[in-house]
Amino acid sequence: MTSLTEYLWFETKQRRDLVRITDAIAAIVERSGVREGFCLVSAMHITASVWVNDDERGLHQDLWDLLERLAPFGPDYSHHRTGEDNGDAHLKRTLVGHQALLPVTDGKLDLGPWEQVFYAEFDGQRRKRVIVKVLGE
Amino acid sequence: MTSLTEYLWFETKQRRDLVRITDAIAAIVERSGVREGFCLVSAMHITASVWVNDDERGLHQDLWDLLERLAPFGPDYSHHRTGEDNGDAHLKRTLVGHQALLPVTDGKLDLGPWEQVFYAEFDGQRRKRVIVKVLGE
Amino acid sequence: MTSLTEYLWFETKQRRDLVRITDAIAAIVERSGVREGFCLVSAMHITASVWVNDDERGLHQDLWDLLERLAPFGPDYSHHRTGEDNGDAHLKRTLVGHQALLPVTDGKLDLGPWEQVFYAEFDGQRRKRVIVKVLGE
Numbered sequence: 557m558t559s560l561t562e563y564l565w566f567e568t569k570q571r572r573d574l575v576r577i578t579d580a581i582a583a584i585v586e587r588s589g590v591r592e593g594f595c596l597v598s599a600m601h602i603t604a605s606v607w608v609n610d611d612e613r614g615l616h617q618d619l620w621d622l623l624e625r626l627a628p629f630g631p632d633y634s635h636h637r638t639g640e641d642n643g644d645a646h647l648k649r650t651l652v653g654h655q656a657l658l659p660v661t662d663g664k665l666d667l668g669p670w671e672q673v674f675y676a677e678f679d680g681q682r683r684k685r686v687i688v689k690v691l692g693e
Numbered sequence: 694m695t696s697l698t699e700y701l702w703f704e705t706k707q708r709r710d711l712v713r714i715t716d717a718i719a720a721i722v723e724r725s726g727v728r729e730g731f732c733l734v735s736a737m738h739i740t741a742s743v744w745v746n747d748d749e750r751g752l753h754q755d756l757w758d759l760l761e762r763l764a765p766f767g768p769d770y771s772h773h774r775t776g777e778d779n780g781d782a783h784l785k786r787t788l789v790g791h792q793a794l795l796p797v798t799d800g801k802l803d804l805g806p807w808e809q810v811f812y813a814e815f816d817g818q819r820r821k822r823v824i825v826k827v828l829g830e
Numbered sequence: 831m832t833s834l835t836e837y838l839w840f841e842t843k844q845r846r847d848l849v850r851i852t853d854a855i856a857a858i859v860e861r862s863g864v865r866e867g868f869c870l871v872s873a874m875h876i877t878a879s880v881w882v883n884d885d886e887r888g889l890h891q892d893l894w895d896l897l898e899r900l901a902p903f904g905p906d907y908s909h910h911r912t913g914e915d916n917g918d919a920h921l922k923r924t925l926v927g928h929q930a931l932l933p934v935t936d937g938k939l940d941l942g943p944w945e946q947v948f949y950a951e952f953d954g955q956r957r958k959r960v961i962v963k964v965l966g967e
Contacts, residue, residue, distance in 0.1 A: 557694050557831050557967045559866040561935050592696040594733060594828060596868060596931055600942030602883045608791060609739045609783055614771035618780050619787065621771075622764060627896060634888035634895075643892050646883055650893065653790055653927055654882060657733055659826045661698050666824060668737030687940060689933045691868060691966065692828065693694045694831050729833040731870060731965060745928060746876045751908035752920055758908075759901060759921050790927055794870055796963045798835050803961060805874030829965065830831045 560588035561689045563600075568680035574607070574616050575675040577686070581658065582665050584688050591663045593692015598655035600687055603645035603679035605652035611672040623648045623678075645678035652676055660692055697725035698826045703741075705817035711744070711753050712812040714823070718795065719802050721825050728800045730829015735792035737824055740782035740816035742789035748809040760785045760815075782815035789813055797829055834862035835963045837874075842954035848881070848890050849949040851960070855932065856939050858962050865937045867966015872929035874961055877919035877953035879926035885946040897922045897952075919952035926950055934966055 562584050566575060577597070585595055597606050609615065626647075633643025656673060659666040667673075675686055699721050703712060714734070722732055734743050746752065763784075770780025793810060796803040804810075812823055836858050840849060851871070859869055871880050883889065900921075907917025930947060933940040941947075949960055 557866075559966070561866070561933070561940070592694075592698070592828070594731070594826070594868070596933055598931070598933065600945060602942065602944050607787065609787065610772075612772060612775060614774050615780065615783055617771040618784060622784050622787075626763065626900060634891040635884075635886060637888050638886060643889065646889055647892060647896050650881065650883065650896075650926060652787060655931060657735070657792060657794055657931055659698070659733055659735065659824055661826070666698070666826070668739065668822065670739050671737060685942065687933055689868070689935070689940070691866070692696070729831075729835070729965070731868070731963070744924065746920055746924065747909075749909060749912060751911050752917065754908040755917050755921060756924065759924075763900060789924060794872070794929060794931055796835070796870055796872065796961055798963070803835070803963070805876065805959065807876050808874060829833070 557693055558590050559691045564686040565683055566675055567683045568677045571680055573677045573680055576611055576672055577675050578673045581673055581688055585660055585665055585690055588690040590660050590690050590692035593660045593690060595658040595660055596689045598687050601684040603642050603649055604684055605649045605654050605676040606656045607652055607674045607676045608656050608671050610670050626651060642679040648678045694830055695727050696828045701823040702820055703812055704820045705814045708817055710814045710817055713748055713809055714812050715810045718810055718825055722797055722802055722827055725827040727797050727827050727829035730797045730827060732795040732797055733826045735824050738821040740779050740786055741821055742786045742791050742813040743793045744789055744811045744813045745793050745808050747807050763788060779816040785815045831967055832864050833965045838960040839957055840949055841957045842951045845954055847951045847954055850885055850946055851949050852947045855947055855962055859934055859939055859964055862964035864934050864964050864966035867934045867964060869932040869934055870963045872961050875958040877916050877923055878958055879923045879928050879950040880930045881926055881948045881950045882930050882945050884944050900925060916953040922952045
């Protein structure tokens, strides 16, 4: 069994952002030498997600619209009594999901034709981390 | 370490459908010979999900009602400027989640008493794929 | 390759509850002896979830408010024709997600600074189970 663990760091300029990370993950998989295995991609901060979907600008707008409709940014969260203002970001992470497990087959990410991996930031403008862990042989 | 990768193909007659795939996955796990491990089931197309829940017709209707309420089919998605009409399907996949990791214990899927695995199609009537990858020993 | 499978049992006093299980999982990881691997935590009953987020009481209230808004408890689910009254609980599990895969690095859970793991119960007051399966070396 072989494993490799690396961390991707992000500090987005905007509070909310989508960053395509498929290539960075593919490079880690290649460095790992794993031919058959799994690659976990998981957002380590609790106001960010990992999203596997299409790299299409209109769809990204639709995602933001959906999340703003279901868990809007606003002042009325109980979490804000702690002094935070990011209650919506915790809920957005919950709805999108904070991780993906990518199959590695024959040494490559085994993704569908349109699957791209994104880091989804809901409360950025500070340094945050994603773990990428490859396990296999 | 042992691994086996297979792909399930779907071409649903209806645009939206739930297809129970627990038995097909169990057969792949058996073929793999893995006694202790993980079985990843992941929808490779970005308008489909994998859902682990009850095989009960009423509940399935409740799921469709929920998804139609939260991310309705309609003409008003930014994604549609590309000529597509399936913006809702991308969002439904996001809310349901596109994969499940099934534990394999003593050579069998280690599921709860009512857990059944479904392929959830949100934009069907064409050939689409799910990867099933078993890893363990 | 090494693996260890254990089951956590819950019987919450309230119908809906969040139970922090990070320490119980860390103890299982330690017992497994795995230094590099994955730890799957998955709710085996279809009206419960696993949630990785902040251990902050206000945020927990915000989560309950969100779920009650998106998939309210009520009498009007098709699933209830079977005699059940927990249609909302199945949908809440769907929105939150029923599992998390935790990375194990250097013999420890490799979580972010605020990541805590919770069992989320949506229809409790009876015995229900979570599988914890560690795989690695």
